Amino acid sequence: MVRKTNEESDTQPVISLIGNKIDLEHMRTVKMEKHQRFCQENGLMSQFVSAKTGDSACLCFQRLAAEILGIKLSKAEMEQSQHVVKADIVNYSQELVARAVNPPRSSMCSVQ
């Protein structure tokens, strides 16, 4: 995201590198550290959002605006725009739970 500037301006544009699809974390191809290192090396604001769930979408613009205005967002302000993620509690049968806690023993062993 770039703030418009011209060659005579003394101020540098605020640029943010935004990684989308954080709801698909398990399919990540660009490592988070690589993203953050690139941002550090190039003076960019590193952010991650999900356009699908809306996770951090508002916060990403808030952080950019705050950076441009030279305002430090408080923890409360940052948490304010975070959505509560809803999840269903699955009521597994007792048998399944017992099997997960005490899985049946096998005489075979495999090393990978």
Ligand SMILES: Nc1nc2c(ncn2[C@@H]2O[C@H](COP(=O)(O)OP(=O)(O)OP(=O)(O)O)[C@@H](O)[C@H]2O)c(=O)[nH]1
């Ligand atoms: N799960 C998930 N899917 C997303 C997200 N953002 C976009 N998508 C999906 O990714 C696909 C591409 O989205 P687009 O909005 O077309 O993105 P784009 O940048 O125009 O994509 P290309 O031009 O095809 O590279 C669509 O199927 C979207 O629904 C996200 O945050 N999470």
